[in-house]
Amino acid sequence: MDTGTVELLVVEDDPQDVDLIQQAMKAAMLTITLKAVPDGRQALAYLRREGPYSACRRPDAVLLDLNLPGPSGREILATIKQDAAIKEIPVLILTTSDAESDVATSYRLGANCYLTKPSHFTGYIQLVKQIEEFWFTIVRLPTWKP
Amino acid sequence: MTPNPKRYEVLLIEDDAGDAELIREAWTQSGASVELRVVDDGRKALAYLHRESPYEGSGRPDLVMLDLAVPINKGIDVLKEMRQDAALQPVPVVIMSSSNDPSDVRQSYGLGANCFIAKPVGLDSFLRIVLRIGEFWFGIARLPAREW
Numbered sequence: 001m002d003t004g005t006v007e008l009l010v011v012e013d014d015p016q017d018v019d020l021i022q023q024a025m026k027a028a029m030l031t032i033t034l035k036a037v038p039d040g041r042q043a044l045a046y047l048r049r050e051g052p053y054s055a056c057r058r059p060d061a062v063l064l065d066l067n068l069p070g071p072s073g074r075e076i077l078a079t080i081k082q083d084a085a086i087k088e089i090p091v092l093i094l095t096t097s098d099a100e101s102d103v104a105t106s107y108r109l110g111a112n113c114y115l116t117k118p119s120h121f122t123g124y125i126q127l128v129k130q131i132e133e134f135w136f137t138i139v140r141l142p143t144w145k146p
Numbered sequence: 147m148t149p150n151p152k153r154y155e156v157l158l159i160e161d162d163a164g165d166a167e168l169i170r171e172a173w174t175q176s177g178a179s180v181e182l183r184v185v186d187d188g189r190k191a192l193a194y195l196h197r198e199s200p201y202e203g204s205g206r207p208d209l210v211m212l213d214l215a216v217p218i219n220k221g222i223d224v225l226k227e228m229r230q231d232a233a234l235q236p237v238p239v240v241i242m243s244s245s246n247d248p249s250d251v252r253q254s255y256g257l258g259a260n261c262f263i264a265k266p267v268g269l270d271s272f273l274r275i276v277l278r279i280g281e282f283w284f285g286i287a288r289l290p291a292r293e294w
Contacts, residue, residue: 087255103291107290114289114290130282130286133282134279134281134286137278139261139263
């Protein structure tokens with residue numbers, strides 16, 4: 001896959017975490033296009049290309065925080081995976097929670113993988129590299145007609 | 147790959163003996179701590195996953211590698227059944243397929259595959275892919291705890 005065309009939607013209410021991901025991608029010299037929304041409602045509107053997001057392309061994958069204002073990440077995950085129009089989009093959970101119950105629930109709800117937030121910037125660089133090397137290099141992602 | 151004392155169990159559902167051997171060799175060469183179990187059709191896969199005869203003593207795999215083209219119960223039927231079974235729902239399923247058809251990719255994700263990987267040709271390519279699978283699933287991702 002040509003990584004220059006890959007787009008990742010980050011659903012994260014903490015702008016510092018969005019910035020960390022962005023900076024880590026820059027440091028790792030990745031050319032992934034990063035889009036960010038701060039809550040689940042906007043994430044659903046983005047994925048469904050509604051309202052202000054009607055002209056957006058569908059992202060190749062979603063990086064979803066579990067703890068969001070309004071509907072939780074779990075609720076958003078469940079909604080995505082029950083919506084026939086968008087359920088094929090891979091959803092990668094990225095959270096601070098290390099709880100077994102969150103891991104199991106996320107996979108049950110259809111998360112494509114579960115990742116924990118690193119505690120330092122170097123960890124973020126490693127993480128975004130691994131995401132790129134696995135999800136955007138080895139894995140075949142679903143494709144849509146424009 | 148970061149050394150990890152945990153031994154992971156991978157269930158490979160693959161009817162092509164040559165591909166199964168390449169994947170086994172790739173896991174061995176990867177240095178990952180993996181116990182590979184192989185079944186060659188969908189019926190045996192479901193018996194294994196449900197711990198039915200002759201697999202009563204099997205453990206729940208940490209990861210399933212599933213070829214879509216296995217006989218008897220097709221790969222897609224195995225995936226569907228796993229996702230309808232509460233105990234098997236959380237187990238990550240990596241589709242390994244030689245299909246180039248985008249509809250197979252979409253259908254697999256739509257039915258709950260965790261990821262879709264095109265089957266490579268030759269040991270070197272299998273090794274590269276198996277290394278990445280091991281690094282990602284056993285080094286970076288959190289896996290659900292085994293319930294049996």
